[in-house]
Amino acid sequence: MWLVDYRDLIWNLTISDLKVKYQSSVLGFAWSLLNPLLMMLVLYFVFSNIFRFELENFALYLLIGIIAWRFLANGTMTAMGSIVGRPGLVTKLYIPRQILVMSSVLSSFISSILEFAVLIPLLFILGAKVTPNILFFPVVHGIYFLIVYGISLVLASLFVYFRDLNQVWDVVMQAGFFLSPIVYPITTIPAAFLEYYMLNPMTVLIETYREFLLYGLTPSLASLLALLAVGAVMVAAGTLVFQRLERRFAEEI
Amino acid sequence: MNSDEAIAVEHLSKEFRIPHDRKVTMYEHIVGILKGGKYSYELFQALDDVSFTVRRGETFGVIGPNGSGKSTLLKILAGVLYPDSGRVQVNGKIAPFLELGVGFQPDLTAKENIFLYGSIMGLTRKEIGKRYDEILDFAELRRFENMKLKNFSSGMAVRLAFATAIQTDPDILLVDEVLAVGDEAFQRKCSEKIEEIRRQGKTIIIVSHALGTVQELCERCMLLKNGRVLSSGETGKVVEEYLRISAAGS
Numbered sequence: 001m002w003l004v005d006y007r008d009l010i011w012n013l014t015i016s017d018l019k020v021k022y023q024s025s026v027l028g029f030a031w032s033l034l035n036p037l038l039m040m041l042v043l044y045f046v047f048s049n050i051f052r053f054e055l056e057n058f059a060l061y062l063l064i065g066i067i068a069w070r071f072l073a074n075g076t077m078t079a080m081g082s083i084v085g086r087p088g089l090v091t092k093l094y095i096p097r098q099i100l101v102m103s104s105v106l107s108s109f110i111s112s113i114l115e116f117a118v119l120i121p122l123l124f125i126l127g128a129k130v131t132p133n134i135l136f137f138p139v140v141h142g143i144y145f146l147i148v149y150g151i152s153l154v155l156a157s158l159f160v161y162f163r164d165l166n167q168v169w170d171v172v173m174q175a176g177f178f179l180s181p182i183v184y185p186i187t188t189i190p191a192a193f194l195e196y197y198m199l200n201p202m203t204v205l206i207e208t209y210r211e212f213l214l215y216g217l218t219p220s221l222a223s224l225l226a227l228l229a230v231g232a233v234m235v236a237a238g239t240l241v242f243q244r245l246e247r248r249f250a251e252e253i
Numbered sequence: 254m255n256s257d258e259a260i261a262v263e264h265l266s267k268e269f270r271i272p273h274d275r276k277v278t279m280y281e282h283i284v285g286i287l288k289g290g291k292y293s294y295e296l297f298q299a300l301d302d303v304s305f306t307v308r309r310g311e312t313f314g315v316i317g318p319n320g321s322g323k324s325t326l327l328k329i330l331a332g333v334l335y336p337d338s339g340r341v342q343v344n345g346k347i348a349p350f351l352e353l354g355v356g357f358q359p360d361l362t363a364k365e366n367i368f369l370y371g372s373i374m375g376l377t378r379k380e381i382g383k384r385y386d387e388i389l390d391f392a393e394l395r396r397f398e399n400m401k402l403k404n405f406s407s408g409m410a411v412r413l414a415f416a417t418a419i420q421t422d423p424d425i426l427l428v429d430e431v432l433a434v435g436d437e438a439f440q441r442k443c444s445e446k447i448e449e450i451r452r453q454g455k456t457i458i459i460v461s462h463a464l465g466t467v468q469e470l471c472e473r474c475m476l477l478k479n480g481r482v483l484s485s486g487e488t489g490k491v492v493e494e495y496l497r498i499s500a501a502g503s
Binding site: 020164248251 | 282360372378
């Protein structure tokens, strides 16, 4: 199994990825944490003053949505270029190529965990209902990893053949941002559409994060299982597509 | 496959499609379809029914003019390209030296890069840790251990790469003209190291234009032209054949 055989390589690639990422800007690590906070402030201002959403703890509501969403947006966007961006590792020697996708998603995953870690003191300061249910975080985040990894496999392999896929995906991500309950409460969705709205796995996922981080509730088993199923399907489908397209990577890059 | 064979290649063929109008974006595909254009391409037969075996512990040379399929063959052996038909059997751990320093990160230090590159070449972290000092000493870069790679000269970087890659302890070494590393003193050190590996009974496959190197190192040789095997066997004869066809060709 490549995951076990190449664990040292996966880890080294992930670590060097993170080192390069956090070294390259002056503020480095701090900047990547400031980004979601600043975005939260802007959105908080816009949506609480202009749209006048009356929601308890709207700032935290927003922040959890934004941080959760960022893993999908950043993770898939960076991982898409993970094959094309390392041509030497594809054309000059053989390593299982999903390693490149895996280590890219892993480094986004670690960044995301750090962002959530910064969130925790804010939960206390801004008065969230913190309960032991917060310990569901590793479970939910692990499932989320599967979803992002599965999507990334598809994107990274397609990107080798279609180099404008990032433009398209950027638009998809923008649409997804507003089709998921990040900046508005789910109650604003008309009842007639709610059934379809809930089919978006990101809706279920973001709501799950809020349940145990913000409201101190136990996430429902049904949602967890549904998300796990989505994750498993994504990884299976992603692996299938990736293996089909991988054979000619070295000729196309 | 006999147990004394390191590599057995049977009826290997590889064809490349070279499109007349290469489309690399969705936009170009859509425009192409709207214009009613066809997906026309040239076929290029890079390898045509190539068969050969390399014995264990042998140093085997592959020679031929440009575009004869040498590099394609090496890439198939390395597992980078997939053949269209035919079989490749490899007995042992392969280390491809198609290019040195693949995956180096200029923004990381020499030390970090040794660990990164070592694991890319198939070493575990523990193994790299154990051989770390040896790598630095061989590369003669001990003083620059904590310097970022982007501040290295190209010669220093390639020395670091060679010193790391050579530690992988492979059964089979694939070499594509990379023996010219660094200054003359370091080159001599590299040749000695290769010679040492050869004496240890490892299998080496060398693809090269330098007939001198091939004659010096290889017991047996194969001549490729237009993807076909023109001759193979004892190095002296094959090189003679190569000189004959290149004289006739020009």
